[in-house]
Amino acid sequence: MKRITRSLSSLVLAICCNLVFGLSVAQAQAYPNRPVTVVIPFSAGGTGDILTRAIAPSLSTAFGQTLVIENKAGANGAIGEEFVARSKPDGYTIMITSTSIATNPSMMNMNYDPRKMFIPVMLVTSVPLVLAVNPQVKAQSARDFVDLARRESGKLNYSSWGNGSIGHFAGENLQITTQTKLNHIPYKSTAQALNDTLAGQVDAMFPTLPLALQHIKAGKLRALGLTSAIRSPLAPDIPTMSEAGIPGNEIETWFGVFVPTGTEPAVVSRIYRTFQSVLTQPDLKVRLEGQGFRVIASTGEELGKYLSSEMDLYARLVKQANIKSD
Known part of the structure; x- marks a missing residue:
């Protein structure tokens, strides 16, 4: 009798797992079936805004849906980042943010933890200062x-x-x-x-x-x-700080794609594949590099590790320089 009970329990568990997996796959196949919002937690005209609007037409085509870009500026990106962190995790609210997501936790008391409330999707580009x-x-x-x-x-x-x-x-x-x-x-x-x-x-x-x-x-x-390790092909005459005799000043800004924690893995995968297909288009890559962006298009796992290392780096710098928030 116990053996039968265990068998039934295993069967029920297997059926539940298959149902969950089936729902996840079905959701990914149907996604997206309406406009997707991309939040930039900075004002219009900034570097993140330039980047997002440069790739938006290609993203819209790849998604097969209208892309709605929203600038939610304030508190060095924290206002927009918290808005996305608390958004419905359905894949219809995507964030492209910068290094601020790594610096803010050391600068202010926040109502969200970037390591816990976001799923890293892709490190898109880095940009020298x-x-x-x-x-x-x-x-x-x-x-x-x-x-x-x-x-x-x-x-x-x-x-x-x-x-x-x-x-x-x-x-x-x-x-x-x-x-x-x-x-x-x-x-x-x-x-x-x-x-x-x-x-x-x-x-x-x-x-x-x-x-x-x-x-x-x-x-x-x-x-x-x-402030980069190598010169930019966009401006080859500008030396790096190290070449200019001022080493130790390699600080770049970078831009990554994040979605709220709880987003279905299959949907996250769909978003990743869409960004990857866009960023590997030769003409778009050349155009971005022509604007000073170094295209990276990493995996979400790589972005997660990089985010943690950047958070540790800026925490040390905040302490060393005694930097205070506004």
């Missing part, structure tokens, strides 16, 4: 800028798009590695920070290369060094 100065600044190289900062300690300033932004971290890291003192001027948006640097009200900035390149080419900004 560039130490850029207003042409009025008497520095022709990164070494000149550091020497000037030493001679005029505390007089040079740099802008960023807020405390805890990647541009802020790049400036703090430069001060740590060179033992200099700069004044940080935080703004509420990238556009505001960039505009005041262009106007000469601020001496320097660490914008992303795609955002700064047109101004560099126009002579409105002077590029002194990239």
Whole structure:
């Protein structure tokens, strides 16, 4: 009798598992059957916005559905990130966010844990920052800028798009590695920070290369060094900070795809395959690289590991530089 009971229990369990698997597969096959929303937790015109809108038409075609892009800016991305974390995990709310998801936990008390409330889908791209100065600044190289900062300690300033932004971290890291003192001027948006640097009200900035390149080419900004390990094919004349004699300043921003925890694995797989098919299109890859993005298109597992390492890195930097949130 016990043997029969155990057999029946096993049979019921097997049937339940098959039903769950069948429902998951059916959901993935039907997905998506309505418009998909992609949330960018930053303001329009920023690097994440440029990236998302560049790939949106191809994503829409690959999904076979309209793609709705929503900019939910505020608190260095935390407002949009929390919105997505608490969204229905059905695959119809996808987030493309940046390094902020790794820096925010060390900067503020948050109502969500990135490691627990998101499923990493793909590391899409990485983008170097560039130490850029207003042409009025008497520095022709990164070494000149550091020497000037030493001679005029505390007089040079740099802008960023807020405390805890990647541009802020790049400036703090430069001060740590060179033992200099700069004044940080935080703004509420990238556009505001960039505009005041262009106007000469601020001496320097660490914008992303795609955002700064047109101004560099126009002579409105002077590029002194990239915060990447290698030069960018988009701007081969700009040396890396290490090449310029300022090592230890490799801080890049990156963009990854996340969905809320609880999203069906089959749906996550469908989203991953869609992004992969788009990012491996030769013409789109060339176009993105032409805008300064390095296409990575990693697996979700690789993004998860990278996110953890980045969170640990910025936690150490926050402590070392005593960085405070707004």
